Amino acid sequence: MRSPWRWLLSVTFIASIPQAQASGWNMPVGVTDISRDIYGLHMTIFWVCVVIGVIVFGVMFYSLFRYRHSKGAKAAHFHEHTSVEVLWTAIPVVILIGMAVPATATLKNMYDTSQADLDIMITGQQWRWRYEYLGEDVAFTSNMSTPWEQIRGEEPRGEHYLLDVDEPLVLPINRKVRFLMTSDDVIHSWWVPELAVKQDTIPGFINENWVQINEPGIYRGQCAELCGVNHAFMPVVVHAVEEDEFEVWLAERKEAAEQEAMGIDREWELAELMERGEAVYRAICSSCHQPEGQGAPPAFPALANNEQLISDLDWHIDLVVNGVSGTAMPAFRSTLNPVEIAAVVTFTRNSWGNDTGDAVQPSTISGWIAQ
Amino acid sequence: MWSAIKSVLAALIGVQSDQQRRTDFSSGKPVVFIVVAIGVACIFVIMLAALASMAAR
Numbered sequence A: 001m002r003s004p005w006r007w008l009l010s011v012t013f014i015a016s017i018p019q020a021q022a023s024g025w026n027m028p029v030g031v032t033d034i035s036r037d038i039y040g041l042h043m044t045i046f047w048v049c050v051v052i053g054v055i056v057f058g059v060m061f062y063s064l065f066r067y068r069h070s071k072g073a074k075a076a077h078f079h080e081h082t083s084v085e086v087l088w089t090a091i092p093v094v095i096l097i098g099m100a101v102p103a104t105a106t107l108k109n110m111y112d113t114s115q116a117d118l119d120i121m122i123t124g125q126q127w128r129w130r131y132e133y134l135g136e137d138v139a140f141t142s143n144m145s146t147p148w149e150q151i152r153g154e155e156p157r158g159e160h161y162l163l164d165v166d167e168p169l170v171l172p173i174n175r176k177v178r179f180l181m182t183s184d185d186v187i188h189s190w191w192v193p194e195l196a197v198k199q200d201t202i203p204g205f206i207n208e209n210w211v212q213i214n215e216p217g218i219y220r221g222q223c224a225e226l227c228g229v230n231h232a233f234m235p236v237v238v239h240a241v242e243e244d245e246f247e248v249w250l251a252e253r254k255e256a257a258e259q260e261a262m263g264i265d266r267e268w269e270l271a272e273l274m275e276r277g278e279a280v281y282r283a284i285c286s287s288c289h290q291p292e293g294q295g296a297p298p299a300f301p302a303l304a305n306n307e308q309l310i311s312d313l314d315w316h317i318d319l320v321v322n323g324v325s326g327t328a329m330p331a332f333r334s335t336l337n338p339v340e341i342a343a344v345v346t347f348t349r350n351s352w353g354n355d356t357g358d359a360v361q362p363s364t365i366s367g368w369i370a371q
Numbered sequence B: 001m002w003s004a005i006k007s008v009l010a011a012l013i014g015v016q017s018d019q020q021r022r023t024d025f026s027s028g029k030p031v032v033f034i035v036v037a038i039g040v041a042c043i044f045v046i047m048l049a050a051l052a053s054m055a056a057r
């Protein structure tokens, strides 16, 4: 029993725990009250298990060693011992109930989505997230911004490889934010470890969750439900800011949304449309149709030098607005605005050797959507 | 009847003495045990449901 090995083992084990935490082996403590509760529960239950393990295996190894055959130990033959049996049933029951009470309290708290200060609709799409600030007229999609050159290994990887987006979800700290979560296509899962939220987004269902973040910062996560070839390329980035900073941001976004709405009615130059369209194409279309429009036949048709596309403008617009049902080609009528659709159609009609000179106007697209 | 209940409860948590088992098998009627066991199982489920709805409040 007094073997120095045992001491050494337990000391190194206990000493390694803070290290494990710092090196990312353990779950993060997180930045919400719930995430701290969960972390606390996890550590409590972990230590309960450690104590049980030490006692059970201690008794077992001690008995194995002390009553070994070579020392002439004889096995006892008895059939039952009711009081011991009752005891080893009762003790686990007490321990389980002791763990269940605080765990249930935390769960109840996690499910209490009432009285939120802000509602955000989160929609999973192959392969990006869409965020709508309900009642605020602010909505945008958040696409991974890690360059394809890094993914293909042609450039060294950045610091936040596969964990960067063009537009993060901006949230105020110290306010209860409710998430309404769904999906447009397959099941995704919105996961940010530091916020202790991992929630499936399921087409046709709306799941709820909430956060109240205590500290400003940038928190990163990923889609946690295998959702297709680009599953690894739909990260989540949450930007938690002070409340007044959030108000300023929201006002700016609303202003920008109004500007954009006005942009539908005016006449756009070809160059403007091309610039805008390239950004949209890179963010949305290139994952399937490839960066140079070369496609990946037979799954994803090429858009470069595509005869039908070049000759038939109406077909082209209709395809992007309404998608092709039964295929991976999504309808963009509700996920891109008319300016973006006009821009990306213009861009595809005038790139990689396609040379139609068409400058498709946003008003044409909004008319198309209204039909 | 009382001894049947005791046996069922003992079986529920997995402790039963060999001697009691012998008596049950030699003198008890199976149907009594089946009825008691179904009753106990129902009570157990109702208890769990009550506990869960209490916790959810």
Ligand SMILES: [Cu+2]
Binding pocket: A124, A187, A188, A189, A223, A224, A225, A226, A227, A231, A234
């Ligand atoms: Cu996904």
